[in-house]
Amino acid sequence: MKNFMEPETVALIGISRKSGPGSFNLMENMIRFGFSGKIFPVNPHSKEILGRKAYPNIRAVNEKIDLAVISTPRETTLEILQDCVAAGVKAAIVVNQGFADADDRGKALQQGMLEIARRDGMRILGPNTLGVINNYNNFTTSFMPITKERVPVGLICQSGIFFVGAREFSRNIGKGIDIGNACDVGFYEALKYLGEDPDIRIIAIHMEGLNQGKEFIELAAKIVKEKPIIIHKTGSSKTGAAAAISHSGSMAGHYQVYRAAMNQAGVTFLEEDGQMACAVKTLLHLRPMKGARVAVITFSGAAGIMASDGLERHGLKLASLSPETIGSVAQLSPEWMPLGNPLDIWPAVMLHGADKAYSIALRQVLKDPGVDGVICVAIGPEIPEFSFLDVSDALKEVMEELSDKPVAAWLYGPNPHEIGDKFESTKRIMVYPTLEEACWSLSLLRDRFEILSGI
Amino acid sequence: MKNFMEPETVALIGISRKSGPGSFNLMENMIRFGFSGKIFPVNPHSKEILGRKAYPNIRAVNEKIDLAVISTPRETTLEILQDCVAAGVKAAIVVNQGFADADDRGKALQQGMLEIARRDGMRILGPNTLGVINNYNNFTTSFMPITKERVPVGLICQSGIFFVGAREFSRNIGKGIDIGNACDVGFYEALKYLGEDPDIRIIAIHMEGLNQGKEFIELAAKIVKEKPIIIHKTGSSKTGAAAAISHSGSMAGHYQVYRAAMNQAGVTFLEEDGQMACAVKTLLHLRPMKGARVAVITFSGAAGIMASDGLERHGLKLASLSPETIGSVAQLSPEWMPLGNPLDIWPAVMLHGADKAYSIALRQVLKDPGVDGVICVAIGPEIPEFSFLDVSDALKEVMEELSDKPVAAWLYGPNPHEIGDKFESTKRIMVYPTLEEACWSLSLLRDRFEILSGI
Numbered sequence: 001m002k003n004f005m006e007p008e009t010v011a012l013i014g015i016s017r018k019s020g021p022g023s024f025n026l027m028e029n030m031i032r033f034g035f036s037g038k039i040f041p042v043n044p045h046s047k048e049i050l051g052r053k054a055y056p057n058i059r060a061v062n063e064k065i066d067l068a069v070i071s072t073p074r075e076t077t078l079e080i081l082q083d084c085v086a087a088g089v090k091a092a093i094v095v096n097q098g099f100a101d102a103d104d105r106g107k108a109l110q111q112g113m114l115e116i117a118r119r120d121g122m123r124i125l126g127p128n129t130l131g132v133i134n135n136y137n138n139f140t141t142s143f144m145p146i147t148k149e150r151v152p153v154g155l156i157c158q159s160g161i162f163f164v165g166a167r168e169f170s171r172n173i174g175k176g177i178d179i180g181n182a183c184d185v186g187f188y189e190a191l192k193y194l195g196e197d198p199d200i201r202i203i204a205i206h207m208e209g210l211n212q213g214k215e216f217i218e219l220a221a222k223i224v225k226e227k228p229i230i231i232h233k234t235g236s237s238k239t240g241a242a243a244a245i246s247h248s249g250s251m252a253g254h255y256q257v258y259r260a261a262m263n264q265a266g267v268t269f270l271e272e273d274g275q276m277a278c279a280v281k282t283l284l285h286l287r288p289m290k291g292a293r294v295a296v297i298t299f300s301g302a303a304g305i306m307a308s309d310g311l312e313r314h315g316l317k318l319a320s321l322s323p324e325t326i327g328s329v330a331q332l333s334p335e336w337m338p339l340g341n342p343l344d345i346w347p348a349v350m351l352h353g354a355d356k357a358y359s360i361a362l363r364q365v366l367k368d369p370g371v372d373g374v375i376c377v378a379i380g381p382e383i384p385e386f387s388f389l390d391v392s393d394a395l396k397e398v399m400e401e402l403s404d405k406p407v408a409a410w411l412y413g414p415n416p417h418e419i420g421d422k423f424e425s426t427k428r429i430m431v432y433p434t435l436e437e438a439c440w441s442l443s444l445l446r447d448r449f450e451i452l453s454g455i
Numbered sequence: 456m457k458n459f460m461e462p463e464t465v466a467l468i469g470i471s472r473k474s475g476p477g478s479f480n481l482m483e484n485m486i487r488f489g490f491s492g493k494i495f496p497v498n499p500h501s502k503e504i505l506g507r508k509a510y511p512n513i514r515a516v517n518e519k520i521d522l523a524v525i526s527t528p529r530e531t532t533l534e535i536l537q538d539c540v541a542a543g544v545k546a547a548i549v550v551n552q553g554f555a556d557a558d559d560r561g562k563a564l565q566q567g568m569l570e571i572a573r574r575d576g577m578r579i580l581g582p583n584t585l586g587v588i589n590n591y592n593n594f595t596t597s598f599m600p601i602t603k604e605r606v607p608v609g610l611i612c613q614s615g616i617f618f619v620g621a622r623e624f625s626r627n628i629g630k631g632i633d634i635g636n637a638c639d640v641g642f643y644e645a646l647k648y649l650g651e652d653p654d655i656r657i658i659a660i661h662m663e664g665l666n667q668g669k670e671f672i673e674l675a676a677k678i679v680k681e682k683p684i685i686i687h688k689t690g691s692s693k694t695g696a697a698a699a700i701s702h703s704g705s706m707a708g709h710y711q712v713y714r715a716a717m718n719q720a721g722v723t724f725l726e727e728d729g730q731m732a733c734a735v736k737t738l739l740h741l742r743p744m745k746g747a748r749v750a751v752i753t754f755s756g757a758a759g760i761m762a763s764d765g766l767e768r769h770g771l772k773l774a775s776l777s778p779e780t781i782g783s784v785a786q787l788s789p790e791w792m793p794l795g796n797p798l799d800i801w802p803a804v805m806l807h808g809a810d811k812a813y814s815i816a817l818r819q820v821l822k823d824p825g826v827d828g829v830i831c832v833a834i835g836p837e838i839p840e841f842s843f844l845d846v847s848d849a850l851k852e853v854m855e856e857l858s859d860k861p862v863a864a865w866l867y868g869p870n871p872h873e874i875g876d877k878f879e880s881t882k883r884i885m886v887y888p889t890l891e892e893a894c895w896s897l898s899l900l901r902d903r904f905e906i907l908s909g910i
Contacts, residue, residue, distance in 0.1 A: 022843050024805075074791070097802060101756070102791040145837065147869065159757030164834065165867030208760065234760045237767035246793045247756030272768075273761045274889030301556070301702030302614030305663065305689045306728045312692035313727075336529070336557040338701045347552060350479075379619065382600065388477050412620030414602065433888075434729030 001185070001193035003091035004125055005134050005175065007066035010035070010141075011058050011089070013042040013080055014072035015049055025050075026071065026095075026143040033146065034138035040065070058087045065089045069131060069141050074098040077127070078112050085120040092117070093141055094127035100181050100249025101128050107249070110183050117184060128248060129180030130160035136174060136199050150174055152201035153280060154194035156187060158208045158248045167277060175200060181249045188212045188219060195223040202284045204276055205231040209250025210258065221265035224451055228283040230268040232276055233258055266451035268444055278432060282441040285427045286406035288449035289442055291372035293319035295365040296342035297358070298377035299349065303412070303435060304342025307375050310439030316446065318342070319371045325364040332357055354378075355394040362395055366402040373442050376409040376429065380416035389413075392422035399428040406445045408438040456640070456648035458546035459580055460589050460630065462521035465490070465596075466513050466544070468497040468535055469527035470504055480505075481526065481550075481598040488601065489593035495520070513542045520544045524586060524596050529553040532582070533567050540575040547572070548596055549582035555636050555704025556583050562704070565638050572639060583703060584635030585615035591629060591654050605629055607656035608735060609649035611642060613663045613703045622732060630655060636704045643667045643674060650678040657739045659731055660686040664705025665713065676720035679906055683738040685723040687731050688713055721906035723899055733887060737896040740882045741861035743904035744897055746827035748774035750820040751797035752813070753832035754804065758867070758890060759797025762830050765894030771901065773797070774826045780819040787812055809833075810849040817850055821857040828897050831864040831884065835871035844868075847877035854883040861900045863893040 012027050019025045027041055027050055040063070041049040044056040055061050058068060058080070068089045070080055074096055084092050099110040110127065117124045125131060131141030135150050144164045155162060155176040163176055175197065177190040187210055194200045203223070210216060220229050235241040236255045244250045262269045268279055294316050298304040308318060318341045326339050332348035333339060343365070348357035358378070365371050381389040399407065407429045411420055420431035432438040467482050474480045482496055482505055495518070496504040499511040510516050513523060513535070523544045525535055529551055539547050554565035565582065572579045580586060586596030590605050599619045610617060610631040618631055630652065632645040642665055649655045658678070665671060675684050690696040691710045699705045717724045723734055749771050753759040763773060773796045781794050787803035788794060798820070803812035813833070820826050836844040854862065862884045866875055875886035887893040 021840050098789060098791045102793060106791055145841070145869075157757075159755055161755040161757055161867045165869070165871075167869075206757065208757065234757065234764055237764045239767065239773045240760045240763035243756070243760045243763050243795075243797055246795070247760060247799070272765070272889070272891040273758075274891055300614055300616040301698070302612075302616055302661065302663065302689065303728075305695045305698045305702060308695035308698050309689055309692045310727070312694065318694045334553060336553045336561055338557055340698075340701070342698055344702070385476050386600070412616045414600075414620070414622075416620075434727070436727040436729055 001177075001189060003066045003123070004093065004132050004177070004185070005139070005193065006137055007091070007139070008037045009040070009064060009066050010037060011040045011042055011061060011065045011068045013058060013068055013070045015041045015043055017043065017046050017049055019050060024143040026069065026141060029143055029145060030140060033140045033148065036138065038063070058083050058089065061087065066091065068092045069095065071095040071143070074106065074109055077109060078116060081113055081116045085116060085122055089122055091123045091125070093125045093129060093131040095129060095131065095141075095143070097128045099127045100183070101247055110181065110249070114183050124184040125177070126180040127183065129178040130163050131178060133163060133173065133176035147172055152199060153284065154197065154200035154203045155205070156190040156194065156203070157206035158182070158250065159206060162206055173204070182211065186211050188216045191216065191219055191223065191229075195219065195227065200227065202227055202280060203229045204280050205229065207231055207233045208235055208244040208248050209253060213253070213261075217261050217265050220262070220267050224266040228268060228448060230270060230276060230279045230283065231262060232270040232273065233262075236271055268447070278437050278441055279444055281430050282444055283448060285430055286408070286445055287404055288452055289373040289406050289445040290449055292316045292446055293370060293372045294375060294442060295319045295321060295368065295371045296375045296377065297361045297365060298342050298344055299346050299379055300377060300412070301342070301344050301346075303377040303410070304344055306435045307342060307377065307439060310436045313436075314439045314443035316439065316443055319368070321365065322368050322370055325368045328364045329357075329361050332360065354389050354391050358391040359394045359398055362398045363402065366398065366405055371405065373405050373445065374407045375435070375438050375442070376407060377435070378409060378411055379413040380411035380419035381413055382415050383418065390419055390422070392419055395423065395429060396426050399426065403428050406442060408432055408441050410435045410438045456632070456644060458521045458578070459548065459587050459632070459640070460594070460648065461592055462546070462594070463492045464495070464519060464521050465492060466495040466497055466516060466520045466523040468513060468523055468525045470496045470498055472498070472501050472504055474505060479598040481524065481596060484598055484600060485595060488595045488603065491593065493518070513538050513544065516542065521546065523547045524550065526550040526598070529561065529564055532564060533571060536568055536571045540571055540577055544577055546578045546580070548580045548584060548586040550584060550586065550596075550598070552583045554582045555638070556702055565636065565704070569638050579639040580632070581635040582638065584633040585618050586633060588618060588628065588631035602627055607654060608739065609652065609655035609658045610660070611645040611649065611658070612661035613637070613705065614661060617661055628659070637666065641666050643671045646671065646674055646678065646684075650674065650682065655682065657682055657735060658684045659735050660684065662686055662688045663690060663699040663703050664708060668708070668716075672716050672720050675717070675722050679721040683723060683903060685725060685731060685734045685738065686717060687725040687728065688717075691726055723902070733892050733896055734899055736885050737899055738903060740885055741863070741900055742859055743907055744828040744861050744900040745904055747771045747901055748825060748827045749830060749897060750774045750776060750823065750826045751830045751832065752816045752820060753797050753799055754801050754834055755832060755867070756797070756799050756801075758832040758865070759799055761890045762797060762832065762894060765891045769894045769898035771894065771898055774823070776820065777823050777825055780823045783819045784812075784816050787815065809844050809846050813846040814849045814853055817853045818857065821853070821860055826860065828860055828900065829862045830890070830893050830897070831862060832890070833864060833866055834868040835866035835874035836868055837870050838873065845874055845877070847874055850878065850884060851881050854881065858883050861897060863887060863896050865890045865893045
């Protein structure tokens with residue numbers, strides 16, 4: 001994988017002379033991304049592309065080439081790969097569609113590609129791929145623009161939408177490998193690379209089909225002891241599985257079997273789109289949860305009820321709070337206020353202010369030996385007029401002292417995003433779009449504790 | 456309900472002399488909201504509040520009072536209500552907590568309130584409520600700031616968080632009734648009012664407990680023929696049901712029985728928080744779906760597979776597209792491209808541009824007699840550099856011609872919100888945060904068709 005992820009010399013075969021919006025020029029994108037290695041454009045119809053000398057074919061380059069990126073019509077691919085082998089190229093990415101994802105001719109071409117590559121030990125990523133992203137050395141082969149941010153999140157996928165819409169998977173990704181049709185390099189090798197990569201602390205995977213299933217599962221079971229692995233496996237439906245064959249040429253396989261094996265291996269297994277971003281930020285930033293007992297601190301009784309429902313749906317339960325914990329909030333509350341878990345602090349807020357009431361409540365539940373994790377319900381108020389209801393600074397202060405239990409928050413009100421970013425700024429509290437997702441996220445942390453304990 | 460929602464004269468009892476941030480002064484909020492009727496502040500310790508003459512008690516006002524809003528400690532409430540009855544007040548909102556939501560003393564006080572009110576036919580909303588919002592005549596009794604927008608969405612709830620965080624329920628709400636502990640005015644009367652209100656086209660409800668269950672269900676079954684009713688019933692868990700008793704004094708009741716009865720009545724029944732906003736915009740703006748056959752048009756094969764999975768999970772199926780539909784996209788695609796449903800138009804986009812490929816595909820599936828509804832997967836690209844991938848205008852043009860089938864969209868990429876707003880601007884396509892929610896939303900439109908058909 002090193003030649004794919006950290007090449008020093010790259011040949012771009014079939015690169016267009018057109019650049020700018022609408023051209024999808026991957027050389028332009030690569031340069032803009034800040035790649036510092038050597039780029040050799042190959043195009044028999046040009047002498048120069050984007051100010052660099054162009055070569056009629058790869059054999060004319062006469063330098064060691066770590067990686068060739070091939071974006072040419074499918075009928076030309078075999079000949080170009082033969083040239084790459086002859087030129088001693090170590091690795092090739094075949095970007096275009098029209099292979100096992102298409103018709104019988106495409107299947108034959110894909111098989112032919114593989115035979116050529118194997119002859120000389122050249123490795124192929126794709127076809128039907130955007131290739132790779134490596135934000136840690138400013139390298140990408142994507143012809144679509146990529147956000148650049150060094151986050152310890154590794155992505156393996158079978159579709160470019162996750163490069164373009166990385167937010168589906170995480171706030172961002174640090175390194176990404178789109179294995180496309182996976183004719184040669186597959187999930188096993190990509191996982192092995194990211195598993196060993198010290199820059200990467202969590203691995204997110206979009207999977208249509210899986211070869212080398214047994215080896216992959218065994219490898220995953222080892223890696224999850226160090227780094228969480230989250231897999232969104234698509235093709236759970238019959239029609240989805242059929243569609244996978246014509247998308248990446250993948251056999252979706254026996255879905256239930258995959259799910260059971262991956263759960264057994266300690267992989268976090270997702271079935272719906274939209275779950276990945278929450279799962280990644282949860283497992284990346286929050287501590288595993290030692291038990292199932294959750295305290296809910298809330299500005300709103302209604303939200304406390306919703307959190308109780310969500311906890312039960314996700315196999316967790318309301319903690320029994322200690323008399324000390326209840327007492328500390330009772331001191332701030334009107335005499336008539338019934339207190340328990342969910343811990344409704346709104347009357348205390350009205351009497352003593354939001355910062356004071358919330359700090360005391362959070363500190364107490366974090367110290368309470370009967371509590372394994374916390375859900376915080378608060379307001380995202382308009383700033384600056386209602387800043388006195390913004391408890392983010394007060395909560396951050398408590399979390400700096402006491403941070404061994406996971407805390408998931410949900411914010412209602414007119415301004416949840418700005419205040420949510422403040423909550424998350426120290427990475428010790430994560431904020432979720434719904435209470436349901438906050439509860440589910442804590443259940444992932446409960447599972448994570450069991451995986452790490454070998455339960 | 457008219458005295459609550461459209462009063463001409465309002466007495467504010469227990470109004471504070473403090474105003475500005477942190478004071479939660481509901482008189483200040485009411486004036487800022489634009490209420491054009493008469494306001495009489497009542498406070499024995501002040502002669503003037505916010506520039507208006509203050510009265511020592513309500514009997515001193517000596518004018519017809521449509522509505523009294525009472526924000527005083529609980530021990531004073533009975534005496535104040537007696538004064539209100541003596542002064543001929545028609546309706547009262549009791550804002551404060553500490554009644555059936557609290558202890559035995561609170562329960563007794565709440566019972567006492569009701570007896571006083573009944574003596575003279577005065578109606579009570581609350582206690583433990585923010586009261587009402589009526590954006591159509593600029594009236595609110597909320598002490599928290601409210602967003603003002605005239606949308607035909609009516610809300611009934613048992614917690615102020617939905618006034619403050621109205622986005623949980625909808626982009627906004629036009630009229631809202633927080634019944635709080637519902638000692639007198641309850642769901643039945645609030646639903647009747649909104650059901651008859653010509654300004655309101657859809658009714659969203661947050662429900663903890665329900666009295667008059669039979670009457671409510673019968674009324675709902677009538678109203679849903681005209682206006683969709685969506686209910687988020689909390690307290691599905693044992694602990695949640697217990698918490699409901701101490702929040703609004705509500706008995707959550709037999710959850711499964713409620714659910715069955717409401718489904719039977721044609722109500723859209725929700726169990727999780729975060730589902731309401733999608734359900735409201737779907738049922739407000741999109742047409743009921745006549746069958747279960749859905750076409751998926753997509754820039755991405757991977758997303759097509761995810762949509763297929765989601766459709767199956769929500770009881771829908773992929774439509775068999777007609778040869779004409781397939782043919783129209785085949786003409787734009789490379790020869791090797793396998794076409795079906797999901798209809799992957801990315802190769803056509805690369806050859807003919809996004810606007811042309813998407814317009815043709817959408818027009819064809821909307822005309823296809825085998826299609827009942829459509830899911831559109833597209834990119835939310837950075838603007839202006841990648842505007843050529845923004846198909847919102849092209850799709851809006853098609854929808855102006857052909858709008859009898861519902862179209863749900865999902866956008867990936869770096870800029871889904873800005874482009875999503877463009878998609879939704881004519882209200883004929885709705886955009887969802889995930890494909891799962893797009894599929895689920897179409898299933899609600901399928902249910903809606905069956906409700907209206909009496910199936």
